[in-house]
Amino acid sequence: MEAAYALIGYGLAAIGPGVGIGLIAGNAVQAMARQPEAAGMVRTTMFLGIAFTEALALIGFVLFFLV
Amino acid sequence: MITAAETCDFINEVVCKPANVKELFEFGNFAGTQISRTEILILLAAIIPVLVVFFGLRKKSVVPGKLQSAVESIFTFVKDEIAIGVIGRGGEKFTPYLVSIFLFILVGNLFEVAPLINFPVTSRMALPLFLSLITYFIFVFVGIKEEGFGYISHLVWPPGVPVALKPLVGVIELVSVLLVRPFSLAVRLFANLVAGHVMLSLLLASAYFFLVQPGGADYILSKAPIGLAWFTLGLGIYGFELIVSILQAYIFTLLSAVYIQTSLHPEH
Numbered sequence: 001m002e003a004a005y006a007l008i009g010y011g012l013a014a015i016g017p018g019v020g021i022g023l024i025a026g027n028a029v030q031a032m033a034r035q036p037e038a039a040g041m042v043r044t045t046m047f048l049g050i051a052f053t054e055a056l057a058l059i060g061f062v063l064f065f066l067v
Numbered sequence: 068m069i070t071a072a073e074t075c076d077f078i079n080e081v082v083c084k085p086a087n088v089k090e091l092f093e094f095g096n097f098a099g100t101q102i103s104r105t106e107i108l109i110l111l112a113a114i115i116p117v118l119v120v121f122f123g124l125r126k127k128s129v130v131p132g133k134l135q136s137a138v139e140s141i142f143t144f145v146k147d148e149i150a151i152g153v154i155g156r157g158g159e160k161f162t163p164y165l166v167s168i169f170l171f172i173l174v175g176n177l178f179e180v181a182p183l184i185n186f187p188v189t190s191r192m193a194l195p196l197f198l199s200l201i202t203y204f205i206f207v208f209v210g211i212k213e214e215g216f217g218y219i220s221h222l223v224w225p226p227g228v229p230v231a232l233k234p235l236v237g238v239i240e241l242v243s244v245l246l247v248r249p250f251s252l253a254v255r256l257f258a259n260l261v262a263g264h265v266m267l268s269l270l271l272a273s274a275y276f277f278l279v280q281p282g283g284a285d286y287i288l289s290k291a292p293i294g295l296a297w298f299t300l301g302l303g304i305y306g307f308e309l310i311v312s313i314l315q316a317y318i319f320t321l322l323s324a325v326y327i328q329t330s331l332h333p334e335h
Contacts, residue, residue, distance in 0.1 A: 044152070048325065051318045055251040058258035065261075 006067035013060025020053040108178055108188045116170035145169050145320065153324040157331055161324070164205070168198055169320040172256065176312035179264060180305060187312070190260040192253070195319075199253040202323040207245075210330035221333065252322055259315050263308045270301035 028046035032039045123138030131139060145166045150158040172189060179187035189195055210218035222244055223237045277294025 040148075044148070044321070047314070047318055048321060051255060051322060054259075055255050058254055058262075059251070061258050061262060062254055 006064045010060045010064040014057045017053050017057035024049040112175040115174050149324045154328045165320050173316040180309045187260040195253040195256040199249045203249040206326045206330040274298035
């Protein structure tokens with residue numbers, strides 16, 4: 001039963017970062033399409049943003065194991 | 068030798084599970100010695116980059132060979148894109164550290180998709196935690212060297228914030244810089260690799276169970292399409308994990324550089 005709760009918790013923890021990563025990647029694609037010469041800088045910043053956002057989902061994933 | 072060949076009763080047990088999940092965090096014995104599989108792989112992950120760089124740069128020819136141009140392109144990528152591109156002024160002197168952790172994590176991650184090994188060493192919490200603690204000490208040291216005691220006092224009592232908000236922002240800054248940063252840096256690498264490893268194991272193991280199973284020919288034929296579907300999906304995830312391995316090494320190096328940069332140039 002505890003595992004089921006942990007699974008629900010992980011699912012909930014993945015919602016926000018999922019939306020966030022979608023926003024980041026979508027806006028990065030838009031930025032690259034508008035200004036292709038800035039693509040390198042945008043890509044680095046996109047990976048940074050994804051890494052920061054993803055951390056929340058990953059903490060949820062680790063907690064799922066720890067329960 | 069290195070593969071995770073554990074004894075498992077395939078016929079009677081439906082799912083061949085490890086003793087418990089805490090096995091992920093523990094180091095076991097290997098072939099009767101005190102050396103575990105993980106330790107051998109960590110040693111390999113340390114030796115392989117050294118050998119590649121040594122043999123790549125042994126003869127520094129003007130027209131580089133294949134290995135030399137590969138090593139040089141990795142080196143210039145980390146130097147230009149990460150060390151100078153992110154840290155900026157004064158970033159060159161961190162290039163050796165960044166190249167070292169990049170190559171070490173890259174090889175450690177690529178063990179995940181290396182045939183017959185299939186075990187990322189960075190999925191043991193000890194390794195990412197240790198690497199992130201090195202980065203942590205470097206950026207705290209750089210901050211204290213740059214600003215002296217001002218590094219800590221700027222964290223607790225941040226400048227450029229309204230006085231009423233200073234205690235609140237100070238607490239948030241202090242916790243996020245000194246506690247959450249090393250923790251999230253370690254957990255990001257660890258959890259990505261564990262997730263990939265678990266996913267690959269589940270898919271390929273279910274493909275194995277559906278394709279290679281006891282029973283008559285009818286039984287096998289009825290289950291084989293399912294196993295084939297799992298196998299195809301598993302191969303797709305295999306390619307995805309290859310990308311993830313390289314990307315996570317890049318992201319760890321990039322974030323280390325970003326943290327060093329915030330200590331080196333606090334005005335940004």
